[in-house]
Amino acid sequence: MLPGILSLDMTGPAETFALAGDAFRLHFVGPQPDVPTSIGLTMSGIKPLPETLPEGSLLVLPGVSDSSHQFSSPQALSIQHWLMRLQPEIHRHRITVMCVCSGALLAAKSGLLDGKQCTTHHDVIGRLRVAAPGALIKENRIFVQDQNIWTSAGITSGIDLALHMINRLCGPEKALAVAREMVVWFRRSGDDPQLSPWLRYRNHLHPAIHRAQDALTAEPQKGWQLADIADLAHVSPRHLTRLFQEHLGISVRDYLEQLRLAVAEQWLLQGRGVEHAATAAGFSSPRQFHRARQRIVS
Known part of the structure; x- marks a missing residue:
């Protein structure tokens, strides 16, 4: 000081x-x-x-x-x-x-x-x-x-x-919990030039989408079903799908996948193995994690 x-x-x-x-x-x-x-x-x-x-x-x-x-x-x-x-x-x-x-x-x-x-x-x-x-x-x-x-x-x-x-x-x-408490978003690494998915798709004012995003970011590893997410957003699954595409340009599934990828990358930075990182982030297997990673790269 x-x-x-x-x-x-x-x-x-x-x-x-x-x-x-x-x-x-x-x-x-x-x-x-x-x-x-x-x-x-x-x-x-x-x-x-x-x-x-x-x-x-x-x-x-x-x-x-x-x-x-x-x-x-x-x-x-x-x-x-x-x-x-x-x-x-x-x-x-x-x-x-x-x-x-x-x-x-x-x-x-x-x-x-x-x-x-x-x-x-x-x-x-x-x-x-x-x-x-x-x-x-x-x-x-x-x-x-x-x-x-x-x-x-x-x-x-x-x-x-x-x-x-x-x-x-x-x-x-713990880092995500603190970030949510502060209403800020943590990045994957210091040289990451892109906004993280925690923030990238938040530039909108639609309350139903925000309710869905709040639920997904709180527990990205959970085995979410579209109907459960829609219930929390107080809209029908079909309407929620339409809202995500219209306001975010991404599907609910792809949005959740990006959140899980961010969590998995954090586990990898922590020194954990791929299998632990994948399952802790909500992927069913390391293979599913690698496929999701490849889709982002391509």
Whole structure:
């Protein structure tokens, strides 16, 4: 926590992790007990920088409103020296580092991004190249992982990255539950340029379709029948089919299949096998999953 911290860079991931329940315990540390934020409010109750961090810690470095000035302050320099002292633990993967927006500059100034793939907000890319000439900087990316170092493009992408971390550490069901609670949608990976199916077909105002979509996104793995979905939408199966084609340009079956594909991909990113990923997402078999995947590719 630094003076001038971008409030959403901090509160976005913090609220996301808090909604994951007991899986995370939040601690706020910094060189001073009170810091003014980008929106004029002051955050207080900040604990001093600890000598060490417990193994398994996730250290979040948020951005600031004026990184060209605020990352050169005495407070920022004290954090840089603190990060340098933590480098051995970070290099041994005992601590995971998550940079939000211009927070990547703070990591770069501390030597954490040398030889690493990384990204940051598009307005800061040029300065990141100067701060970390040995880094492999990726432009136009939501977030980038290189081993235990994660960097994100900034502001709302910090929420994307937090959801992705929840998915990796707690599983896709927990990540989806948090995303639904926040009314945001998690992506399959940091370099996915496409909107996920959780959001792609939501640009309409028809209440019956929204009721059907709410039910399907809540339990995509369920053995849904068209009549059951139509009952929840309060329309006939035939009318629901017509509505999906008219407003979304896709069938109910294909929409559900895309949701299941997204869930299966999350399980695969989690390191689970194809059979587990397929059945957990609602496919009858890995073969059905592969066929659905092929249809999307083709």
